[in-house]
Amino acid sequence: xxxxxxxxxxxxxxxxxxxxxxxxxxxxxxxxxxxxxxxxxxxxxxxxxxxxxxxxxxxxxxxxxxxxxxxxxxxxxxxxxxxxxxxxxxxxxxxxxxxxxxxxxxxxxxxxxxxxxxxxxxxxxxxxxxxxxxxxxxxxxxxxxxxxxxxxxxxxxxxxxxxxxxxxxxxxxxxxxxxx
Ligand SMILES: NC(=O)c1ccc[n+]([C@@H]2O[C@H](COP(=O)([O-])OP(=O)(O)OC[C@H]3O[C@@H](n4cnc5c(N)ncnc54)[C@H](O)[C@@H]3O)[C@@H](O)[C@H]2O)c1
Numbered sequence: 001x002x003x004x005x006x007x008x009x010x011x012x013x014x015x016x017x018x019x020x021x022x023x024x025x026x027x028x029x030x031x032x033x034x035x036x037x038x039x040x041x042x043x044x045x046x047x048x049x050x051x052x053x054x055x056x057x058x059x060x061x062x063x064x065x066x067x068x069x070x071x072x073x074x075x076x077x078x079x080x081x082x083x084x085x086x087x088x089x090x091x092x093x094x095x096x097x098x099x100x101x102x103x104x105x106x107x108x109x110x111x112x113x114x115x116x117x118x119x120x121x122x123x124x125x126x127x128x129x130x131x132x133x134x135x136x137x138x139x140x141x142x143x144x145x146x147x148x149x150x151x152x153x154x155x156x157x158x159x160x161x162x163x164x165x166x167x168x169x170x171x172x173x174x175x176x177x178x179x180x
Contacts, residue, residue: 005045013041033068065099073099073160077107080156084108087154089145093121093132097160101130104158113148115141117166 001010001020008020014028022041023033032038040046048067050056056063073096082088088104090097093116101112114125115133122132133144142152159165 074103076158077103082107089154089157092160
């Protein structure tokens with residue numbers, strides 16, 4: 001796969017374990033994907049060259065979003081089947097959750113609701129125009145969704161929490177989080 005320039009699915013590109021993802025903490029040995037500098041394996045073909053350095057540096061934050069966070073959120077929105085008029089629930093108000101919410105808007109969603117337990121993140125999500133639900137509140141998720149939509153369900157849901165998910169609410173626990 002590496003010889004075919006498909007390092008994203010190569011079993012050998014990572015020094016520490018099989019798998020093609022690199023640049024992340026504990027994902028194989030190539031760290032720094034969102035740091036100031038990163039080591040790029042097979043950089044001779046594995047880099048997208050920005051033709052104009054000055055214009056590239058002027059938009060470097062946007063370009064960085066395009067390299068990882070936004071496509072992740074966009075993929076979630078597409079996979080969830082978001083289309084014009086959809087009502088959407090996004091679990092997690094982190095970078096990926098907000099990118100998924102923005103992508104859902106691009107795909108024509110009628111309403112995007114973002115849920116989290118982190119009040120500062122929910123405040124930010126509201127500031128940028130999303131509806132929010134606070135999962136640390138007593139009301140259940142479906143009750144909070146019903147308060148916004150008039151019914152306790154959405155057309156599409158996107159998990160933007162990942163393996164760091166924490167239990168909460170009536171079917172979980174707000175205090176007994178997994179120790180990992
Ligand atoms: N940031 C990236 O570029 C990127 C890219 C690809 C994949 N990922 C993966 O996507 C996932 C999310 O990434 P992130 O950077 O937004 O993570 P993050 O940790 O910054 O945000 C996750 C949010 O989910 C909230 N949360 C925890 N449990 C919840 C629950 N049960 N319901 C709703 N919200 C809950 C947390 O409070 C937190 O604000 C992770 O698994 C990450 O590894 C991230």
